[in-house]
Amino acid sequence: MALLPILRYPDPRLHTRATPVREVNDEIRRLIADMAETMYEAPGIGLAATQVDVHKRVVVIDVSEDKSELLALINPEILERSGEHLGEEGCLSVPGIYDKVVRAERVKVRALNQKGESFEMEADGLLAVCIQHELDHLEGKVFVEYLSQLKQTRIKGKLAKKARITA
Numbered sequence: 001m002a003l004l005p006i007l008r009y010p011d012p013r014l015h016t017r018a019t020p021v022r023e024v025n026d027e028i029r030r031l032i033a034d035m036a037e038t039m040y041e042a043p044g045i046g047l048a049a050t051q052v053d054v055h056k057r058v059v060v061i062d063v064s065e066d067k068s069e070l071l072a073l074i075n076p077e078i079l080e081r082s083g084e085h086l087g088e089e090g091c092l093s094v095p096g097i098y099d100k101v102v103r104a105e106r107v108k109v110r111a112l113n114q115k116g117e118s119f120e121m122e123a124d125g126l127l128a129v130c131i132q133h134e135l136d137h138l139e140g141k142v143f144v145e146y147l148s149q150l151k152q153t154r155i156k157g158k159l160a161k162k163a164r165i166t167a
């Protein structure tokens with residue numbers, strides 16, 4: 001397994017729309033294993049392939065306390081959304097920035113698992129929020145784009161300053 005470098009906002013590659021996985025093979029299973037290791041090490045509760053500069057429709061999520069419930073979604077689609085939830089979000093591509101975003105409270109999702117089998121699941125709470133956040137990444141959307149232009153400009157300034165200090 002390998003740790004993968006995570007793209008930092010405002011890297012333009014974060015705005016790439018990911019393409020569907022045509023075959024769930026060892027290459028995809030290796031990508032999932034590497035993404036999971038990268039997510040746990042960060043640490044985070046989700047990671048989309050887009051964030052590691054692989055533009056395929058793959059996400060990993062684990063919202064459990066003890067990192068024991070890895071969920072890998074290949075070619076995920078949201079079939080149904082209901083309710084409304086305003087909650088604080090963070091992003092491994094926008095380190096140190098947290099803000100509130102409105103999402104659906106519950107989602108029904110269809111995806112392929114690591115064996116290439118189609119399955120459906122329903123989610124609410126943090127898992128539902130995380131699924132929506134990660135699926136946005138696959139569309140090339142970063143959560144800060146839900147915030148005002150003023151906030152986005154401030155965030156870019158803050159991250160650029162941080163990058164200069166750490167360079």
Ligand code: K1U
Nearest residue numbers: 043044045046047089090091092093130133
């Ligand atoms: O997609 C990402 O960048 C991962 C992101 C997922 C996410 C967090 C919160 C709301 C929606 C989506 C993160 O994991 S940010 C880090 C984080 O939330 C966290 C880190 C350690 C422990 C618990 C949470």
Ligand code: ZN
Nearest residue numbers: 090091092093
């Ligand atoms: Zn993110």
